[in-house]
Amino acid sequence: MKTCSRCGVGKALTEFRKHKGTKSGYGAQCRPCWNDYKIAWRKNNRDKQIAQNHRERLRKYGLTQEEYDRLLAEQGGRCPICLTTEGTDGDGEWSIDHDHETGQVRGLLCGHCNRAIGLLRDNIANLTRAQAYLEK
Numbered sequence: 001m002k003t004c005s006r007c008g009v010g011k012a013l014t015e016f017r018k019h020k021g022t023k024s025g026y027g028a029q030c031r032p033c034w035n036d037y038k039i040a041w042r043k044n045n046r047d048k049q050i051a052q053n054h055r056e057r058l059r060k061y062g063l064t065q066e067e068y069d070r071l072l073a074e075q076g077g078r079c080p081i082c083l084t085t086e087g088t089d090g091d092g093e094w095s096i097d098h099d100h101e102t103g104q105v106r107g108l109l110c111g112h113c114n115r116a117i118g119l120l121r122d123n124i125a126n127l128t129r130a131q132a133y134l135e136k
Helices: 031-044 046-061 065-074 111-119 124-134
Strands: 016-018 026-030 095-098 105-109
Touching (some): 046 095
């Protein structure tokens, strides 16, 4: 049993996220309180979140904001697979699709399409079989 530092309710340890930096090995807030906190933080710190996304994009993919904007413009502001104009996970950002072997950026996708091709292991044969299955 552990008491959440936010809501003050005693809950089972399974209700807390694991956290290596604490004495107990679990976070101080229960999962629902932690999720509420993170949602509120993102909402109130949108500029910081955008700056963090830009830094991470540059670090992981070597993609500057100008290159990101150019890619999105070349795609007409749409996901090239499903044609949605919505970004990833409602934050307006797009997933950066890349070849996992070479690291080469292929384009920007919505979150759903990026996860879909990842789950198909970027494998055309898997995609073809999935298409055949859907056409039954």
